[in-house]
Amino acid sequence: MLRLSGIHKYYNPGTVNEMCLFENFNLEIEQGQFVSVVGSNGSGKTSMLNIICGSIPIEAGAIFIDEEEITKQKEFRRNSKIGRVYQNPAMGTCPSMTILENMCLADNKGKSFGLRRGINRKRIGFYRDQLRQLNLGLEDKMDVKVGSLSGGQRQAMALLMSTMTPIEFLILDEHTAALDPKTADLIMELTDKVVREKKLTTIMVTHNLRYAVEYGDRLLMMHQGECVVDKAGEEKSKLTVDDILERFTQISIECGN
Numbered sequence: 001m002l003r004l005s006g007i008h009k010y011y012n013p014g015t016v017n018e019m020c021l022f023e024n025f026n027l028e029i030e031q032g033q034f035v036s037v038v039g040s041n042g043s044g045k046t047s048m049l050n051i052i053c054g055s056i057p058i059e060a061g062a063i064f065i066d067e068e069e070i071t072k073q074k075e076f077r078r079n080s081k082i083g084r085v086y087q088n089p090a091m092g093t094c095p096s097m098t099i100l101e102n103m104c105l106a107d108n109k110g111k112s113f114g115l116r117r118g119i120n121r122k123r124i125g126f127y128r129d130q131l132r133q134l135n136l137g138l139e140d141k142m143d144v145k146v147g148s149l150s151g152g153q154r155q156a157m158a159l160l161m162s163t164m165t166p167i168e169f170l171i172l173d174e175h176t177a178a179l180d181p182k183t184a185d186l187i188m189e190l191t192d193k194v195v196r197e198k199k200l201t202t203i204m205v206t207h208n209l210r211y212a213v214e215y216g217d218r219l220l221m222m223h224q225g226e227c228v229v230d231k232a233g234e235e236k237s238k239l240t241v242d243d244i245l246e247r248f249t250q251i252s253i254e255c256g257n
């Protein structure tokens, strides 16, 4: 279980540009839950992910994984438990390295030695099997540089690489936003398959309301640093894109936009 308790987050504290984003923000995510997060621009979605990953500091509050408090744990330590896929396919892979080298790099995540010792020829069969599951033919291109792959192929690799080692959480930060609709659908299907097979606790930020409705077993809508919609289970399965659009409209009216 992941628990954010009483989180306070200010940007530029103590300056004229001080901005309070989260004031006593609380969130609990059960083990194995797949949570879709939607919300308007600037509502705090990416900041929430950054707080979970330890990429940005908080002013007050605590973060727990199960009963272990990780609030002060360094980002690189947390990253051994967390896989993250970003909007930009270039973020999750190393373009100047081959597919094989990228797979080795992911395989060695959290280990204290670098790529030089990390290329284990005995693992090539395993990497090939992993790549084959993507159904993109990448298993036959292991010596090709990742920089020459398409955005969709790279994002599929980023997904594979971030979930290759045992992790507790998968964080997806608009990971289909830079892809064409067909490739985005393919990556979403792959995501769902990986999440189900590995039973990963997953948080997916997306602006694609269809994905938020179709995938996952809980949906959160954020607005001005708060969760204004939180539906799980049967309630979530009954939600439609129109329901969420209606809530967006209500919020805009309330804000006078």
Ligand SMILES: Nc1ncnc2c1ncn2[C@@H]1O[C@H](COP(=O)(O)OP(=O)(O)OP(=O)(O)O)[C@@H](O)[C@H]1O
Residues within 6 Å of the ligand: 011, 012, 019, 021, 039, 040, 041, 042, 043, 044, 045, 046, 047, 048
């Ligand atoms: N490094 C920063 N310094 C100052 N303000 C920031 C910083 N990062 C985010 N913010 C502010 O915090 C608020 C929330 O930003 P955040 O990126 O978390 O929103 P978001 O919901 O992910 O938005 P989007 O959908 O546009 O990606 C915004 O008002 C943003 O301007």
